[in-house]
Amino acid sequence: MKKVILATILALFAYLCDAQESQTVYNFLRLPISAHVAALGGDNITIVSDDASMLFHNPALISSVSDKTISLNAMTYMEGATTASASFVKAVGEKATWAAAGQYMGYGSMKQMTSLGEQLGTFSAKDIAVSGSFAYLLGTRFAGGITAKMVASYLGSYSSLGMAVDLGLNYYDEERDFSVSAVARNLGGQLSAYEDDFERMPLDLQVGISKRLLNSPLRFSLTMVRLNDWSFGLGKHLVVGADVLLGKQFYVAIGYNALRASEMKISESDGSSAHGAGLSIGGGLMLQRLKLHLAYARYHVSSSSLLLNLSYTL
Numbered sequence: 580m581k582k583v584i585l586a587t588i589l590a591l592f593a594y595l596c597d598a599q600e601s602q603t604v605y606n607f608l609r610l611p612i613s614a615h616v617a618a619l620g621g622d623n624i625t626i627v628s629d630d631a632s633m634l635f636h637n638p639a640l641i642s643s644v645s646d647k648t649i650s651l652n653a654m655t656y657m658e659g660a661t662t663a664s665a666s667f668v669k670a671v672g673e674k675a676t677w678a679a680a681g682q683y684m685g686y687g688s689m690k691q692m693t694s695l696g697e698q699l700g701t702f703s704a705k706d707i708a709v710s711g712s713f714a715y716l717l718g719t720r721f722a723g724g725i726t727a728k729m730v731a732s733y734l735g736s737y738s739s740l741g742m743a744v745d746l747g748l749n750y751y752d753e754e755r756d757f758s759v760s761a762v763a764r765n766l767g768g769q770l771s772a773y774e775d776d777f778e779r780m781p782l783d784l785q786v787g788i789s790k791r792l793l794n795s796p797l798r799f800s801l802t803m804v805r806l807n808d809w810s811f812g813l814g815k816h817l818v819v820g821a822d823v824l825l826g827k828q829f830y831v832a833i834g835y836n837a838l839r840a841s842e843m844k845i846s847e848s849d850g851s852s853a854h855g856a857g858l859s860i861g862g863g864l865m866l867q868r869l870k871l872h873l874a875y876a877r878y879h880v881s882s883s884s885l886l887l888n889l890s891y892t893l
Contacts, residue, residue: 604778605730605741607684607706608765612636612652612664614872614886618861619820620834621876622804625758625789626822627751630870631668632888634678637762638712638724639747641678646670650890657879659687678712680726691735702735712745722749734773743767743780756791756798782807791824798822805838815841831862832874843880861886868892 611617612635615626624637631650633640648668656662666680686704693699710728717723726745732738747762764783772778787802802818820834840857861874872888 602778603781604739604769605706605708605732605743605765606781607662607682608708608730608743609781609783610654610656610662610684610878611876611886612654612682612888614652614861614874614888615830615832615863617654617874617876617884617886618832618834618859618872619800619822620802620818620836620857620859621839621878622785622802622818622836623787623789623800623820623834624747624760624762624785624802625749625787625800627749627758627789629865629892630872630888631666631678631890632664632872634666634668634680634712634724634726635664635682636764637747637749637760638678638726638745639714639722639749639760639762641668641676641712641724642674642714642716642722642749644668644670644676644678645892647893648890649893650888652886652888654886655882655884656684657881661685661687674716676714678714680710680712682706682708682710704734705732707731714747720750720752722751723747724749732773737773738771739769739773740771741767741769741780755793756789758789759787761786796824798824800834811838811841828865829863830865832860834859839878843877845880855883856880863888 611621613632616623616636627643629645631644631648632652650666652664654662662684664682666678668678670676684706688701688703691699691702708728708730710726712726714722714724724747728743730741743765744767745764749760751758762785765780767780769777784806785804789800791798800820803816805816815838818836822830822832824830836857843856856877859876863872868891870890874886877883
């Protein structure tokens with residue numbers, strides 16, 4: 580079993596290294612679900628902890644999540660939009676872990692207008708994803724994982740359906756608190772388009788590393804994102820973050836995402852400014868059964884976002 584999983588993941592990684600980015604659909608899948616990840620810059624695939632929301636970023640990491648854990652997640656986005664997700668993680672034996680999850684993003688009600696400016700009524704838009712994940716310990720320090728998801732999008736009377744797979748690998752040395760991961764997110768395509776034009780999935784090939792300094796509460800993370808798209812400079816592929824681990828139950832984190840800061844720059848009379856986009860901060864409380872994570876960041880030019888994760892082990 581583990582040889583088949585490892586061979587499949589490595590083969591698909593090799594294929595993705597040659598993939599090129601173009602206009603994509605279902606871009607809500609790029610938004611972070613984990614508040615801890617959001618606090619570390621919005622992209623992180625290497626934090627090994629008892630955090631069920633990490634399955635949305637690297638399915639291999641659910642191997643470290645407690646059996647029978649329920650997680651509820653929410654994020655404020657732009658005005659009128661709501662986003663939420665939930666997951667359930669179940670361990671099977673000593674090496675395997677299963678999970679089921681769902682995501683929802685609603686964009687509120689909008690006016691339906693003619694080309695002449697006449698209002699015909701209103702319509703709504705929403706995105707939904709339902710997924711199943713499986714992770715397996717490939718050795719004492721290696722874990723592999725896969726997530727299969729169905730994605731549906733509705734825009735008034737138009738709709739679209741897609742299917743995607745996330746693949747993840749993680750190497751973790753607990754004694755040195757050193758973690759390395761590679762992830763391919765949203766590998767797949769549309770089964771049906773809004774009209775006749777099929778668009779690409781928001782493919783994202785990522786690699787990352789996390790390391791805690793010896794005899795120190797500091798842990799640093801570096802993640803490289805969009806490695807399948809080299810239409811922009813190397814520096815914009817970097818996401819950096821740092822944790823201050825205050826014992827085993829509490830942490831505070833800060834991060835910076837160079838690409839997000841660049842994408843959200845607004846031109847002004849005296850230059851341009853990202854108005855804090857790219858920067859993020861957060862913290863978490865991790866008790867034996869109850870975990871609470873909070874983060875603050877910007878993912879839209881019109882407003883800031885708060886992320887909340889709440890999980891409980893039955």
